[in-house]
Amino acid sequence: MANIINDETIEYVGILAKLELSDEEKEQAKRDMGRMLDYIDKLGELDTEGVEPMSHIFPMQNVFREDGITNTDTRGELLANAPEEKDGMFAVPRTFE
């Protein structure tokens, strides 16, 4: 494995992904991420000189919708998924701005 993920990187990725990993899981994740980066490096060996970066794999463009209301009130269904609800809203652990 050419790419070695250090402890600092795995901590940082953990913060970004809001994941708490055990030491064992961290070691596993470091190995997996290293292998993924190796794969990306492999792709990097290809000559892409003059090739426009592709942003979509299907040969499609300009899929639009007209500006008309098609949806109705489905709050009941939506809130059925909420772990906690209050006054028709999702209740989440208090956040500070």
Added chain:
Amino acid sequence: MAKEYETVIGLEVHVELATKTKIFCGCSTAFGAAPNTQTCPVCTGMPGALPVLNKQVLEYAIAVGLATNCDITRYGKFDRKNYFYPDNPQNYQISQLYLPICKKGSIEIETQAGGKKKIGIHEIHMEEDAGKMIHDAWEEWSLVDYNRSGVPLIEIVSEPDMRSAEEVIAYLEKLRLVIQYLGASDCKLQEGSMRADVNLSIREVGATELGTRTEMKNLNSFKAIARAIEGERARQIDLIEEGKAVVLETRRWDDAKGESYSMRSKEDAQDYRYFPDPDLVPIVVSDAMLEEIKAKQPEFRTEKMARYKEEYDIPDYDIDIITSSKHMADLFEATVAICNQPKKVSNWLMGETMRLMNEKEIEPQDLSFSPENLAKLIALVDSKAINSSVAKEVFEVMFTQDIDPNEYVEENGLQTINDEGALRKTIEEVITNNPQSVKDYHNGKEKAIGFLVGQTMKAMKGKADPGMINRILKELI
């Protein structure tokens, strides 16, 4: 000697577009609905839901770009900006980083010195708004309403070309006017349909390198923006004079306290890991699409002013005020179209309308009386059915409630009494009761007649034609 500093300011302006539906789904954007009643799997980030771009959003964004002299990106796409926060149910915001729809524009502002200055626009991109969070100070919960999630926004990023609060406000006013003329948004700062984040740094006068900037959020009025700029400039100068460094960070302006505080926290790494959104296909703006949007561009203020000068016999000052708001200009034109009396319509707008707007602190875009009713009021005065002071009373009611002046005058019995016999009788009484004024008038005191007219009007409960009173009075004394 004290050092002199220059303030360097760039703005990020978010504008909520006036579409009926959200940017990627058919949910209504109407304001004020009960929480979460305008949501669907797309705007609440349900797995597997697929966003589809609202064509009107693209057209508005291009129209704003054209009106601000931007290059329109002919091959564009959307990207995901990843972050976790409960107002963002997908855990990413769909935005545009790599290929924003508009680039390299500019608008011209008038400076305080009376000159003109070009403010560069770095780019304009399309993105979705987040949900609204309600923080209850006494509860352990924060509540989330996703009605606003997915409401279309454009973000207009300026170059760091502004040097003072005055220039910032001139830029914002110009931008707002252009967007209102396009009908792309109502741009209300207080209601959040226009929001400005201020990027500010300072440097010594003459320096060419930019200083470290901070970004200030939560600015919801022009006054707050001006105060925040002064406050942040002073804070940064103090830091530098004390030999400390300005830290690159986002700060929240507390307008009540008149100070800003850092929003930074160690847990919130600012690393958005943007990547192209695979759910949305590329946008190709064809020549035909561009021409179609260009053809639909409205008459902007400069052209409108020139046309008014040509078509209507009203003073330049009136033209300047009327065209400074798209809504007022629309109101003016629609009323003139009905009654064909530009001068009278303009007088109502310049006089009573402005007076009541100041008194009630109402913005021109919030004027609520209809052109039909203003035209009816003008007709009532023209036909001498009511006199001008009664007309002002009626207008004041119309201003707040948009009543039909014909009905209102009828219901409240405000018509001028045109019964000359009755009027004559009243005047005769007034003359008898005020011999001193009559004497004064005969002794050359012209003003005395004004008193007699006033007394007659009072006796007629304000419902007489002052011209007629004058004529009869002069005849009788």
